[in-house]
Amino acid sequence: MLAANILLSLAMFAVFALIAGGIYLWRKQDDSQKGLLMIAAAIVILANVLIWTV
Structure with missing residues (x-):
């Protein structure tokens, strides 16, 4: 579960950067x-x- 949280956080950083x-x-x-x-x-x-968090 910890790895999924880290990956979702990195994805959100990528969203902001993009x-x-x-x-x-x-x-x-x-x-x-x-x-x-x-x-x-x-x-x-x-x-x-958003799909993965629901």
Whole structure:
């Protein structure tokens, strides 16, 4: 059970990092598609974490 908690915590850190990086890249005009893909990946990981916690 401890390993699952650690992995879920790492996944949430990854979500925050992906969202921050995605917003940063999205604001730059030349890398907006990569930023949106990073935000989409963060949403997918967040959905997985929510599923595993329920």
